[in-house]
Amino acid sequence: MKKLLVLVVLCIAGYCLYNADALYGQYLFSQMCKKESGARFYKKVEKAQGWRMDKIYSAYDKKHLGLASNLHRGFVRFKDESGNQLDARLKAMPPYGTSRDVINSPEYTLIEPANLSVPVRYTEKYINEEFNPDPRWLKKQSFGKNQVQIIDLDANEVVASYTGFGYRWTTSDRVILNAPTAVTCPENTDDRKTFGSNIYTHGEKK
Structure with a gap:
């Protein structure tokens, strides 16, 4: 033993x-x-504020512009492949259960030249x-x-x-x-x- x-x-x-x-x-x-x-x-974090994206993406990069579909964010500012600053924001409230791809489409997401008078937070x-x-x-x-x-x-x-x-x-x-x-x-x-x-x-x- x-x-x-x-x-x-x-x-x-x-x-x-x-x-x-x-x-x-x-x-x-x-x-x-x-x-x-x-x-x-x-x-x-305060709602309805602008958010900055530090990387450069194409105008409708569905993988990353999902940030704009966060309903608490006022807009998302990013640069396109040419270095132009753009703002992405929801222009219409999507129905519950709408897919991310649809939310990121022009039907719901508006992308326009950045309004630099409005700062990101x-x-x-x-x-x-x-x-x-x-x-x-x-x-x-x-x-x-x-x-x-x-x-x-x-x-x-x-x-x-x-x-x-x-x-x-x-x-x-x-x-x-x-x-x-x-x-x-x-x-x-x-x-x-x-x-x-x-x-x-x-x-x-x-």
């Missing part, structure tokens, strides 16, 4: 030593998730980065961060954000049968789905 117990203890100790770096990385990852992941609301910033919080000990681990920030251009400050993290605890050669080596947080992404509407009602995360 003692030999069996010793064998079990040695196996556990060997596993911990072999995966000490991965376990340490998992600890750091869990702390990031606990302290930083998910939605953060610092100030309420907000913009979105997307951050995607890989990093290593402790390169001295973590050699085979990788961390990733993705974040969307809502920025008040008047105050030059972030008024809301949503942050997610990813952690790959080892390389594929250290696992059997290509077992999963990556985890992400937050696990519950319900607040990501409602983030775009909650920015108008949540002034501070409790």
Whole structure:
């Protein structure tokens, strides 16, 4: 019985030593998730304001002009492929359940030369980065961060954000049968789905 117990203890100790770096990385990852992941609301976003898009898109880029179909936004200012500034806004309220493609069509979305006398108030910033919080000990681990920030251009400050993290605890050669080596947080992404509407009602995360 003692030999069996010793064998079990040695196996556990060997596993911990072999995966000490991965376990340490998992600890750091869990702390990031606990302290930083998910939605953060610092100030309420005002409705019916202009929003700026920092990238250049074609006039009816259906993937991105969906921003204009957000009923709480007054308009979205962007540049076309020639560098002309344009404003996109809803010109008619679509029936409930109308598809995004239809909303983005000329039937509902008006695109016209930007009225530069009316300033934009907000913009979105997307951050995607890989990093290593402790390169001295973590050699085979990788961390990733993705974040969307809502920025008040008047105050030059972030008024809301949503942050997610990813952690790959080892390389594929250290696992059997290509077992999963990556985890992400937050696990519950319900607040990501409602983030775009909650920015108008949540002034501070409790």
